[in-house]
Amino acid sequence: MKKVDILKKLRSSGLRPTKQRVEIAKFLFERDKTFHFTVESLENHLTKKSTCKFALATIYNTVHAFKKAGHLSEVDVRGKKTYFDTNITNHHHFYDSETSELIDIDESEVVIQKIPKAPNGKKIKNVEVFINLKN
Template identity: 85%
Template sequence: MKKIDILKKLRSSKLRPTKQRVEIAKFLFEREKTFHFTVESLNKLLIKKSTSKIALATIYNTVHAFKTAGHLSEVEVRGNKTYFDTNVSNHHHFYDSENSELIDIDANEIVIQKIPKAPNGKKIKNVEVFINLKN
């Protein structure tokens, strides 16, 4: 992803392209593969990569702004930290609790044959499958 696309992505999300946001966006989206991270891990990586220090609160704000804008998805796994995923398409996950690692599973790699109806007046928003791993 080129810089111009980063700026477009920010602007289209009504995020003013500030220095910090551009830096975070480049770090998150200028990569080939899906990237899974927690705010904590992202902060550590940004401290190493980036010249200027970015406040933790800014990382929280920006990551949540990207999530609201649909550029990141949130993945809940066992444990107390919140994971984010640069893959925002409908997909599933392996979760390896040995090393707290998430691995994407393409939506078409899992086929569900039978599914119950949503209860009383509710509708199904989406279906998430977690395949928990062991050694």
């Protein structure tokens, strides 16, 4: 298991280390593979694993603070729920709309040869490639 400084993650997100926040941070960041989740799925995992209670609002607040601090990213998927990703490097995604499953694609796996210029007065922030899957 990857060793992570949980307190540092919390402090750098402007969060005091409370019981709930430490558990959320451990669950999200003490893992080797990247993790895709919605607030709902995260809540399910937390209530199974943990002894303490989590109000939904607490999970929302904590996840957003992590995102704001750059410890989580949000994935562009259409649909009602918001998807988060513990992989904060530039990368791409497979998306299986039948199972709503997201799979990371490392940046090096995709090479783009040609891309249009940004429109008037704008710059390119980043390029995301979405590969939609079917059976």
